[in-house]
Amino acid sequence: MLVLTFDPEKFNFVAAGDDSYFLLRFPDGSRVMFQDRCAHRGSPLHLGCWNAGENALVCSSHQTKYPERVLRRQGVPLIYRAGRVTVLLDVASHAEARLARKNILAQPDNSPTDTSGAQGTAGA
Numbered sequence: 001m002l003v004l005t006f007d008p009e010k011f012n013f014v015a016a017g018d019d020s021y022f023l024l025r026f027p028d029g030s031r032v033m034f035q036d037r038c039a040h041r042g043s044p045l046h047l048g049c050w051n052a053g054e055n056a057l058v059c060s061s062h063q064t065k066y067p068e069r070v071l072r073r074q075g076v077p078l079i080y081r082a083g084r085v086t087v088l089l090d091v092a093s094h095a096e097a098r099l100a101r102k103n104i105l106a107q108p109d110n111s112p113t114d115t116s117g118a119q120g121t122a123g124a
């Protein structure tokens with residue numbers, strides 16, 4: 001287990017071990033860190049979009065939906081305190097972690113999105 005603390009205003013993406021994770025901020029200010037790999041075929045979920053009507057992240061490849069409740073339930077353990085995020089990543093504690101700032105297209109603020117024809121729901 002790797003414990004990582006960072007400023008979410010500077011970083012919103014972590015690559016650690018063989019995995020990567022992205023940070024979403026919801027309108028109420030709460031945050032979720034989620035593995036950046038779609039359960040369907042592994043596309044990077046941070047390149048998906050947010051469907052405000054369905055309150056769900058939609059994978060850009062085949063439109064699998066990840067409702068907010070699923071993101072919150074399946075996200076990595078996260079503590080937000082005093083302007084800093086601490087996450088517990090399921091990778092070896094000695095794994096190298098690289099923090100980055102990316103354009104998280106799936107960020108709820110990046111709505112509106114036309115996802116008509118969307119299919120599939122992950123973890124429902």
Ligand code: FES
Nearest residue numbers: 038040041059062
């Ligand atoms: S890879 Fe995400 S829906 Fe297919």
